[in-house]
Amino acid sequence: MNTRVRRHARALDLRQGRIDMNHGSGGRATTQLVEELFLSAFDNEWLRPMDDQARCDLPAGRLVVATDAHVVSPLFFPGGDIGALAVHGTINDVAMAGATPLYLTAGFILEEGLPLADLKRIADSMAEAARSAGVAIIAGDTKVVERGKADGVFITTTGVGVVDPALDIHAHRARPRDCILVSGSMGDHGVAIMSEREHLSFDARILSDSAALHGLVADMVRAVPAIHCLRDPTRGGLATALNEIAEQSGVGMRIRESAIPIRAEVRAACEFLGLDPLYIANEGKLIAICSADDAGALLAVMRAHPLGAQAAIIGEVVADTLHFVEMETAFGGSRMVDWLAGDPLPRIC
């Protein structure tokens, strides 16, 4: 840290202190909060000069940029918290271009009264998630709003990365006869949040799958550079993500229920809660679509990665001018898998 900018009479009280409006003034209190809480957690060469912007170098490639606002409630949940989620979510959006995420920015909106201990825990979690992912948080901003005008903390992260210009991975590139793969079990994140929110406990504790997927993606594009589509099925779950791709590509899809990996405890919780796991958010899973010729090689490389051990081929792309996603049920029947309508799980991410 830059010791020249430390001149505070008393250190922040990270145990008992709370955010007050002064922390958003832009004055001394803001600087102290940024230095003692954020800079000390995120410390890196780009953030340290405390300019209003960061300067950095990019390796060769096209620039990839993604942004995500995070409003998850509660802030802490089994398997994660809003901090790690804000890092993973945006890294994953960058990675879904087949790109290498390099830098993140973070904009914090804090509610007056937020315990500093909670904010410190969130910042430390972000720092740890970023460090594990090899990504640096290089710029940020902090605003404070009055009690009752926000809900604890909202975090908007933007990710910057680079992609090999030879890759052409887009949601509009699914073609009839392509295979549809998922990297692992569906619904873990949403059910983890829901059980925390509703104070439910099941026999097996269900954890969020929140994770950074760019390492898995790097292995995948190395093995199969001709992947057509990648998408992480977050809000709206697998069903919504497949419908989006189907519409954007102008195709239909046929998936097999029996092939979709879903943990027994997630399935049981969904039955109990009246939720369909296909519509439940994931934060550490991806959908990949590639030609049938490439599917075996892609599945193998996914299964060889810790975050893809449960990967599976769940169906095929078909020609369909109506862009329907249809599912062969476990009982041998068939049903439409429509877009999510309504919102069974608000503020899931």
Next chain:
Amino acid sequence: MNTRVRRHARALDLRQGRIDMNHGSGGRATTQLVEELFLSAFDNEWLRPMDDQARCDLPAGRLVVATDAHVVSPLFFPGGDIGALAVHGTINDVAMAGATPLYLTAGFILEEGLPLADLKRIADSMAEAARSAGVAIIAGDTKVVERGKADGVFITTTGVGVVDPALDIHAHRARPRDCILVSGSMGDHGVAIMSEREHLSFDARILSDSAALHGLVADMVRAVPAIHCLRDPTRGGLATALNEIAEQSGVGMRIRESAIPIRAEVRAACEFLGLDPLYIANEGKLIAICSADDAGALLAVMRAHPLGAQAAIIGEVVADTLHFVEMETAFGGSRMVDWLAGDPLPRIC
């Protein structure tokens, strides 16, 4: 727009409609909101594919990234609104590196019940501000929180640009005997917000100075590439920005009150409201610090630009191990200009 992704039974009711929780679900309602309200306003080649990330090319140079969360209240104020402010604020943070801003991302946090007409007005204002500045909004995200968990709309923007690696403009580069310049009148934005908030009317209507400064900066760095520091005195105003630079550079400053441009109506409003204009936020002004030898040339080029017509040299950097900012008052006395303590004007940006 991509006509393949338009399949909504009814268009959004942009006159009478309101944001509901479904607009944050990630499902059909979210897609409709994004397409009919945001994409139609921001439309560009990067946003149009509706992927979860944007890919773009960068000209040669170092990457510059800045982010700002915007929580200004009220959402609409004389001379601007949260949308234009979110574009200008982040463009300016990028520009203060001497950089050329190219792309923006925008993360929206919407409160349930927000009138769609307000959101449309904000999106149109962002689009217009971005277009005028030659910057494209290439990626975004939209979340919705329950009524009472946010305050209308919060917008976090991230800006990406490039800077000539030969430029070395940083807050730690002020040196004794450097000149301190400002680009125009101080305090307009904060007083405009405050009068709107308090329903005050003065003889002359005070407008926010919200503006994108990168054109002015481009002229400045072309004429004087050796500028030492640039900073836009937003939250905390001129006084706080000068104190930050003084500490980061390890210097003191002496400024002259009579040299600081302040509109008569802003001065009068500040007297009425009990505010010190030196601590009031600006959203279209900058501070520049350069060697005394360069100051005349820099002042001339600033005054030649419409956004710098009232530019002035307001003081000098001095050696001072205490890093004090001192002001010679209009009456010939001298007073300390300390950091902002407390927050006289919360949620000013």
